[in-house]
Amino acid sequence: MKRWLGFTRSLVTYHNPATLRAWRRLYDELLSPGDLAIDVGAHVGTRARAMRSAGARVIALEPQALFARFLRLTLPRDVLLIEAAAGAREATGEMAVSSRHPTVSSLHSGFVAGAPRAHGFDHVRWDQTEHVRMITLDGLVAAHGLPAYVKIDVEGFESEVLAGLSQPVPLLSVEYLPAFAQLTQAVIARIEALGAYRFNPVVGERSGFLWPDWRDARAVRDWLTTLPADAPSGDLFARVAPQP
Template identity: 45%
Template structure:
């Protein structure tokens, strides 16, 4: 039986023990974040991005609903006043919700039953089991901003719940990212539509895409929403997951 400790250990190896990836991530996030900025890490998991951002001098608000991951974050960043851990999920409105947990692969724990149905058609997910559930507190991006300030960058990695997280935001932020999975293509397009509507009041977002953990942009130029959709359509048949990045025209600084 795969224990919870082994699942967390697997995540720690994946996100903390790849120095080349961490160096590339620091260069990429350095386009959006400067010392003293606030960064929201929504779906902080075991703190891989938190550690990179702290090295950039960023004040990090780490949002994580999984109890096991919360314990890792509290231990890893104990005594660091630049890290605030929020033990909650984000959604369209405050409340409570059920989260499906995967003991062996906690990085794919999710609050979206539809996302689970979508990704189980993907061969890379066929061995994944969501074998536990936990009730979690839910807050919103608007409430997070009210409590901690406006972020220079907001990373959203919540396994298919991205649109619900973005629905809890009523104003554009300078830059953000959200996960893209080819097997959950429609969910990503819903999230993209929300972001694009948010940006309409601030000269519009421009977009790029970084496949898997390359920490490199797939396009040499920043795209509008239609061009980004075309780019994702090209990656979709080959199963290249990754992250969509959005920035307002005035960023990076």
């Protein structure tokens, strides 16, 4: 029963027309018809649907069985759904699952261990585990080609996902959580190791960029240090800097 209540909460929060329209507007600006986009941590599929509406060819990864089942039934037929997580290598991972709040289920043990002391997570309990298949972004690139965009929202596991990518892609986005700023700092370092990127945040589900321009890693690090732990989470976009 708790799993179904959590599933319903996710649908109400994320699978709604207003949120979908907002992300469609942003992806219409960022993606071109025919672009390959990979949604890592598809959850209820809001972003995958928005990418597809922008004309992208979409691969959606979702490791939680209940959500993968929902996506298999409801995603457009031309979206490739893979019931798996992404990581540094192909393996089987143990995911900590929150029945009541499945959106914060995570493969990152440090994230789960630190959450009770983090603002906004003290009410969350990870009460189940689920063994999930893990693949790599490099494996997806080898099978399907280099994507134009990769979205990663995996509750603290972003660095491990990026460890499975060995070349820059034109556009990335990763979830940032102000209560876990150290994890986002590590993600920025990994993105810098992939190539010369510029950054711009999207706060919450507003789907509009915070800054009028794209800024370097130092600027985004400085910005992160100003955020209180109770600031809203969001997505940090990174795009390859144009050559001078």
